[in-house]
Amino acid sequence: MFRKILVANRGEIALRIIYACKELGIKTVAVFSEADRHALHVRFADEAICIGPPKSSDSYLNIPNIISTAELSNVDAIHPGYGFLSESAYFAEVCEASRIKFIGPSSEAIRLMGDKARARSEMNRLGLPVLPGSADSIHTDKEAIATAEAIGYPVIIKAVAGGGGRGMRIVHGRNELLLALKTAQAEAASAFGAPHCYIEKYIERARHIEFQVMADEHGNAIHLGERECSIQRRHQKLIEESPSVIMTPELRAEVGNRVVQAIKKTGYSNVGTLEFLVDEKKQFYFMEMNTRIQVEHPVTELVTGIDLIRDQILIAAGDSLPHRQEDIQFRGHALECRINAEDPVTHKPSPGKITSWYSPGGPGVRVDTAAYAEYVVPPHYDSLIAKLIVHGATRDEAIRRMDRALEMFVLEGIKCTIPLHRQILHNSAFRKGNIHTRFLEQLQEPRVRAVEMA
Amino acid sequence: MNLKELKEIIDIVTSNESIEELEIEKSGVRLRIRRSSNHVTSVSTVPVASIAASPAISATPVPPKAVVETEELFYIKSPIVGTFYTGPSPDSESFVSVGDMVEKGSVLCIIEAMKLMNEIESEVAGEIVSVLVDNGQPVEYGEKLFAIRPR
Numbered sequence: 345m346f347r348k349i350l351v352a353n354r355g356e357i358a359l360r361i362i363y364a365c366k367e368l369g370i371k372t373v374a375v376f377s378e379a380d381r382h383a384l385h386v387r388f389a390d391e392a393i394c395i396g397p398p399k400s401s402d403s404y405l406n407i408p409n410i411i412s413t414a415e416l417s418n419v420d421a422i423h424p425g426y427g428f429l430s431e432s433a434y435f436a437e438v439c440e441a442s443r444i445k446f447i448g449p450s451s452e453a454i455r456l457m458g459d460k461a462r463a464r465s466e467m468n469r470l471g472l473p474v475l476p477g478s479a480d481s482i483h484t485d486k487e488a489i490a491t492a493e494a495i496g497y498p499v500i501i502k503a504v505a506g507g508g509g510r511g512m513r514i515v516h517g518r519n520e521l522l523l524a525l526k527t528a529q530a531e532a533a534s535a536f537g538a539p540h541c542y543i544e545k546y547i548e549r550a551r552h553i554e555f556q557v558m559a560d561e562h563g564n565a566i567h568l569g570e571r572e573c574s575i576q577r578r579h580q581k582l583i584e585e586s587p588s589v590i591m592t593p594e595l596r597a598e599v600g601n602r603v604v605q606a607i608k609k610t611g612y613s614n615v616g617t618l619e620f621l622v623d624e625k626k627q628f629y630f631m632e633m634n635t636r637i638q639v640e641h642p643v644t645e646l647v648t649g650i651d652l653i654r655d656q657i658l659i660a661a662g663d664s665l666p667h668r669q670e671d672i673q674f675r676g677h678a679l680e681c682r683i684n685a686e687d688p689v690t691h692k693p694s695p696g697k698i699t700s701w702y703s704p705g706g707p708g709v710r711v712d713t714a715a716y717a718e719y720v721v722p723p724h725y726d727s728l729i730a731k732l733i734v735h736g737a738t739r740d741e742a743i744r745r746m747d748r749a750l751e752m753f754v755l756e757g758i759k760c761t762i763p764l765h766r767q768i769l770h771n772s773a774f775r776k777g778n779i780h781t782r783f784l785e786q787l788q789e790p791r792v793r794a795v796e797m798a
Numbered sequence: 799m800n801l802k803e804l805k806e807i808i809d810i811v812t813s814n815e816s817i818e819e820l821e822i823e824k825s826g827v828r829l830r831i832r833r834s835s836n837h838v839t840s841v842s843t844v845p846v847a848s849i850a851a852s853p854a855i856s857a858t859p860v861p862p863k864a865v866v867e868t869e870e871l872f873y874i875k876s877p878i879v880g881t882f883y884t885g886p887s888p889d890s891e892s893f894v895s896v897g898d899m900v901e902k903g904s905v906l907c908i909i910e911a912m913k914l915m916n917e918i919e920s921e922v923a924g925e926i927v928s929v930l931v932d933n934g935q936p937v938e939y940g941e942k943l944f945a946i947r948p949r
Contacts, residue, residue: 378940394938395879409939412879412911416936442912 345661346370346420346445351385352410353425356714356731357637358385361423364653373417375410377403379722384714391417398724404428407435414444421445421660423653427726430636431458447660449614449635456610457633461504461542464630467618470606472630475621477544488525488543489518495545501525503532504540506632509579511535514546549780550621552576553588553628555603556644558652558667560659561613566669567600568644568652574779575768577691582761582784583768584640584680586647589739589777590626596674599628604669615641615656621781639682639728642712646678646735676735677742681750681765683713683730685721688764689788695723699757704749708735708742721758729760739777743769807831872922874944876937880911884933892933898926899949906944909937924948 348371351361358374362385365372374389379398386392393413396403403409405428414422422444424430436451448454457463461480468474478491481504492499492515501524503511511532513524525541533539552573559565572588573581587596603618617638620628641652655666685694701717713730715721721729732749736742747769750762768774771787811817811831819832876882884892884907893905900906900920909916927945931937 393879393936394940396939403939408912409879413938415912416879416881 346657348373348390348417348419349447349657350375350410350414350417350419350422350444351389351425352404352422353428353430354380354383354385354404354714354725355728356712357425357427357639358383359388359714360712361425361653362388364651364657368654368657370657373413373419375404375413377724379724382719384716393417398722400428400724404725407432407438411438411442411444415442419444421447421657423447423657424636426636426639431634433458445660447614447656449612449616453610453612454635457616457635459504460502460506460632461540463633464542466610467606467630467633470609471602472606472618473628475545475547475629475631478542481540481542482525485522485525488521491543492518492521495543498546498548499543500546501528501541501543503528503536503538504542505532505536505538511541512579547621547623547629549782550574550623551588551590551779552581552619552781553591553622554617554619554638555600556638556641556652557603557607557612557616557618558655558659558665559607559613559616560665561662562664563608563611564665565604565608565612566665566667566672567604568648568650568672569596569600569674571640571643572779573640574781575774575784576781577784577788579781581640582682582684583765584643585739585742586643586678587674590622595626614659615652639731640680642710642731642733643678643680646710646733647674647676648672649675676737677739678733678735679739679742679746680731680733681746682728682761683732683753683755683765684727684761685729685758686727686761687759688761693723693727694759695721695727696758697721698729698755700754701756702752702754703730704732704752706749708745709749710734715755729755740775743775804829870947871927871945872924872948873942874906874918874920874946876909876939876941876943877918878909878911878916879939880909880916880937882931882933882935882937882943883908883910883915884929886915892929894926894929894944896926896928900924900926900946918943920944920946922946922948 349365350373351358352375362372372389374385374392375395376383376386376392377396377398395409395413396406422439429435431454433451433455436446436454439446440451464474465479476495482488498514498516501513511528513528515521515524528541529539532541553570555570556568557565569586570588570591571584571586573584575583615637617634619631621631622628637656645652658666686692687694697720698715698717703711710733711730715729734742734745734749736745750766753762811820821830893907894900902920902923904920905917906920907918909918924946927947929944930942
């Protein structure tokens with residue numbers, strides 16, 4: 345077992361990792377930028393070292409300074425959290441070369457899944473259906489037109505190195521195609537440093553459903569069921585839940601089994617998530633695999649009773665899987681609302697000082713956050729300030745619990761997404777589980793227009 | 799602010815009994831003088847930046863001499879995370895010692911990071927007033943390494 349772990353992240357996920365380490369009796373080292381000197385991960389870690397100025401590229405993405413810190417503080421392992429270096433195959437490689445355990449899969453696995461086009465063809469070969477599309481990145485206009493015609497419109501253009509909705513364009517006809525491809529390539533080049541894009545079939549009313557998997561370094565793998573993340577804005581998730589309303593135990597077992605077989609064949613280890621688009625006929629199409637812990641992991645933790653971060657650490661230390669598939673039970677319903685520091689209507693970021701703060705409690709309520717009263721939300725990082733997660737016996741109970749928790753959440757001084765969450769929760773289509781990935785866009789369209797006209 | 803100015807300010811406060819307390823903030827230094835039974839009992843000045851971070855420091859009276867020096871000094875800070883070495887190898891002499899005059903660009907120390915020896919150069923010309931880190935100690939980003947009185 346590890347003696348000491350460096351937490352290469354900030355915010356709520358850095359704290360979440362520190363919780364797990366404290367419970368396992370492992371010492372922690374926090375790294376922080378000059379903007380985070382008063383952050384809670386700095387306060388609660390056993391040691392803390394400043395690794396650079398506020399800009400992420402000079403601090404939380406500064407591999408030499410993070411590795412130096414790891415060597416100086418004599419840690420056995422690094423937990424990358426999500427975002428930042430968590431899906432950097434290069435960083436995982438540097439850790440491997442420095443004999444520091446990277447808590448995640450091997451650098452080869454990260455590299456394979458990081459290339460979205462390659463991941464798609466590999467997973468398709470291993471038995472997961474994918475949407476019809478270009479097998480590889482598109483290089484010429486002629487190629488783009490031929491591919492789109494063959495698949496049939498609408499199509500979606502995606503960045504090979506993609507994520508977070510950048511480098512994505514939906515195209516409804518040939519006249520929009522080439523311009524959209526150029527814009528997507530330019531966006532991909534600036535966001536990921538690589539302009540390559542691929543084209544695939546676009547489903548109008550799709551659900552986003554993902555499977556949580558866990559695999560050890562001895563060839564064992566299990567799945568921990570699904571999360572539905574159809575409530576998104578600009579391809580960024582806002583509400584996640586488990587189970588999905590369309591799921592049945594039989595369908596879960598069938599898709600779950602395929603997923604487990606596929607990742608066993610890739611030799612994957614540690615936790616991971618396979619994302620699927622699901623059409624109205626409940627057909628699952630593999631989109632991509634995230635090779636890290638995800639923001640919405642608590643939803644799975646509440647329905648399965650499993651501590652995913654703890655298990656990540658145990659697996660990285662070489663332990664065998666602590667659970668067998670037949671032991672995994674799904675109890676009740678969990679929901680997560682992401683409370684972001686942003687305008688609930690325009691989604692513009694709203695950094696600044698939190699003047700007043702109360703986070704709700706009571707039965708079935710969990711708040712994962714690193715914010716507090718008087719905390720200043722820095723403008724340099726992502727806008728997530730808290731995850732409000734609830735558990736109930738049924739979906740209806742979970743929704744009512746979430747609604748009262750949101751009502752009792754006091755967060756003043758900055759704008760946040762709480763009013764938007766309450767609006768979604770009160771929507772009758774949402775209550776019925778009648779949701780798809782463009783639900784929020786359609787809910788907000790009239791309001792955004794009204795704001796723009798005013 | 800130099801010693802002469804500081805003395806003048808104290809003289810003004812002590813000569814005028816209607817002044818109970820005086821607080822001045824100027825170019826990064828905050829000075830507070832408070833009268834107690836007609837005597838000046840506490841003169842404490844600290845850089846403004848450190849007041850919020852460590853309120854405990856501002857409660858400690860600091861000798862005026864040290865204060866005046868603090869204000870004029872230039873600090874060389876570590877640009878990376880690593881191990882601080884005063885000389886090019888364990889048994890060789892330090893690049894610089896207290897009292898040495900250095901030029902802009904003079905090598906002051908080495909910070910080792912990921913097996914690479916990074917020479918840290920002076921950003922100013924002046925006299926080394928203090929070496930703030932012990933040989934072989936780890937340093938973080940932005941940590942103060944040397945205090946230099948600029949020439």
